[in-house]
Amino acid sequence: MxxxxxxxxxxxxxxxxxxxxxxxxxxxxxxxxxxxxxxxxxxxxxxxxxxxxxxxxxxxxxxxxxxxxxxxxxxxxxxxxxxxxxxxxxxxxxxxxxxxxxxxxxxxxxxxxxxxxxxxxxxxxLDPREYAAQLHDHGFELLEHVVEDADCGGHTVWLGRRLP
Missing domain, CATH: 3.40.50.150 (Vaccinia Virus protein VP39)
Known part of the structure; x- marks a missing residue:
């Protein structure tokens, strides 16, 4: 447990x-x-x-x-x-x-x-769907999402950019 x-x-x-x-x-x-x-x-x-x-x-x-x-x-x-x-x-x-x-x-x-x-x-x-929804709802486009990036110590990365 x-x-x-x-x-x-x-x-x-x-x-x-x-x-x-x-x-x-x-x-x-x-x-x-x-x-x-x-x-x-x-x-x-x-x-x-x-x-x-x-x-x-x-x-x-x-x-x-x-x-x-x-x-x-x-x-x-x-x-x-x-x-x-x-x-x-x-x-x-x-x-x-x-x-x-x-x-x-x-x-x-x-x-x-x-x-x-x-x-x-x-x-x-957050749950991955929640991250994606939060980015979208706040006017961001998702540029890249990498789960447990081995080159980054196993961290999960979300990279987004505000839409113009």
Whole structure:
């Protein structure tokens, strides 16, 4: 029988291990090919919403270095503190993405159950049909969908673009 931790337990895990996460993730960029492709689709100085931004390493850092303006959201206070310290010119919001309403539009949005420090770690997951429906309902075309990409640490990737 699998145990699914509560949202509070997950946030606590992130808070307790934020600095370790930041050190391990900063130079462990297994999803770089997808983030590079994502960034190549952005306009100059694009506004990007990074849901579940963690410590900002390496994804937000890469996007910032390409000239994007990042608004990061994470439920961990410690992760947001790391973001603010490392990238003070960007906007970092401590909030639960499931209930957050920013009431503004972004040019792009970036956002899997894994194990970290021996504990179950949740990133984000919807049924594939729900992802496709959400993209369509919000005016996006699906550019690519790869299930458990071996070149990306087994992550599943959804790449969409807002229709003109």
């Amino acid at each position: 699998s145990h699914h931790p509560s949202a509070d337990q997950i946030v606590d895990l992130y808070d307790r291990h934020a600095s370790i996460w930041n050190k391990l993730r900063a130079n462990h960029f297994i999803d770089s090919k997808w983030i590079e492709r994502f960034a190549s689709l952005l306009t100059q100085s694009a506004n990007v919403l990074d849901l579940g931004c963690g410590s900002g390493q390496p994804v937000a850092r890469y996007l910032i270095e390409t000239g994007a303006s990042v608004v990061g959201v994470d439920s961990s206070k410690q992760m947001i503190a790391l973001c603010s310290g490392q990238f003070p010119a960007q906007e970092w919001i401590h909030a639960d993405m499931r209930t957050l309403a920013l009431n503004r539009q972004f040019d792009a949005i970036g956002e899997a159950l894994g194990i970290f420090q021996g504990e179950t770690l949740y990133h984000a997951s």
